[in-house]
Amino acid sequence: MNSRQIGDSNIMDNSNVRWAFNANSWQPTLDQILAASSYIQQEEKERITRFVFQDDAKSSLIGRLMMRKFVHDSTLLPYENIRFQRDDRGKPYLANAGDVPINFNVSHQGDYVVLAGNTMKNIGIDVMKIEPPLHKNVPEFFRIMKRQFSEREWSKILSYPTELKQIACFYRMWCLKESYVKNIGIGITVPLDKISFSVKSELKVGDIVSDTMLYVNNTLKEDWLFEETLLDDRHAVAVSFQQDRNVKTSPVPYDSLSFDDIVRDAKPLVEPDATFASNFISKEFKKI
Numbered sequence: 001m002n003s004r005q006i007g008d009s010n011i012m013d014n015s016n017v018r019w020a021f022n023a024n025s026w027q028p029t030l031d032q033i034l035a036a037s038s039y040i041q042q043e044e045k046e047r048i049t050r051f052v053f054q055d056d057a058k059s060s061l062i063g064r065l066m067m068r069k070f071v072h073d074s075t076l077l078p079y080e081n082i083r084f085q086r087d088d089r090g091k092p093y094l095a096n097a098g099d100v101p102i103n104f105n106v107s108h109q110g111d112y113v114v115l116a117g118n119t120m121k122n123i124g125i126d127v128m129k130i131e132p133p134l135h136k137n138v139p140e141f142f143r144i145m146k147r148q149f150s151e152r153e154w155s156k157i158l159s160y161p162t163e164l165k166q167i168a169c170f171y172r173m174w175c176l177k178e179s180y181v182k183n184i185g186i187g188i189t190v191p192l193d194k195i196s197f198s199v200k201s202e203l204k205v206g207d208i209v210s211d212t213m214l215y216v217n218n219t220l221k222e223d224w225l226f227e228e229t230l231l232d233d234r235h236a237v238a239v240s241f242q243q244d245r246n247v248k249t250s251p252v253p254y255d256s257l258s259f260d261d262i263v264r265d266a267k268p269l270v271e272p273d274a275t276f277a278s279n280f281i282s283k284e285f286k287k288i
Contacts, residue, residue: 024111037273054283059108079267124183128171150196179240208251
């Protein structure tokens with residue numbers, strides 16, 4: 001993952017991005033949250049306020065700010081004019097923007113918040129933390145999740161010699177499934193064992209692989225591409241989009257953002273909210 005200066009047009013294509021933010025390592029100050037409270041809509045503040053733990057509130061806030069930054073950077077819409085609404089599945093989309101071509105998706109889990117965006121095609125992204133299941137041993141966990149994966153996928157997962165590697169493959173597969181269903185907008189209610197992935201290359205930190213194949217109802221979907229990597233040794237991430245495989249494109253590397261990167265060009269939508277900021281900072285953290 002690259003730590004590149006965001007906003008340098010000689011370095012980054014603002015219309016096709018992969019961003020990652022380590023929310024776990026961010027210790028927000030009251031001033032940062034106070035400023036951020038003026039950069040988001042009232043509905044967004046209300047959603048964030050409902051989170052019990054600061055971990056979840058941080059990830060949600062960063063995700064919303066990332067979306068605003070991407071829309072502003074890639075469309076040049078004035079920051080303060082950007083408004084989001086949610087569709088009937090709760091997915092955010094850019095409102096009142098006419099025919100501005102913009103596609104983005106956000107995911108947060110474990111330590112990271114990630115965004116994938118472009119102005120050409122639908123896109124889905126998912127990040128998963130690779131860790132043993134809580135309160136269950138691995139065989140029991142796999143038994144419970146049996147129906148969520150195809151025989152092809154279970155064969156691959158169980159081919160690894162250790163439970164740690166099996167869990168890593170399990171979450172890689174789950175990441176792929178989530179990125180796909182988020183892209184096509186059907187939610188996680190479809191039979192996931194009918195959405196099956198054949199993985200080839202192993203994942204490595206910093207390397208992006210794109211040779212995974214998708215089968216739906218045992219039919220190969222050749223026009224679907226998946227870019228996968230490890231953000232670190234505990235977090236897998238997958239991006240999905242449709243594209244003719246005969247069209248050669250280079251995988252997009254991840255830029256590691258800081259809070260200052262995300263809000264560098266932010267403009268207030270509303271007045272800073274001291275009550276929101278105080279409530280945010282006072283939230284407890286999850287006990288590990």
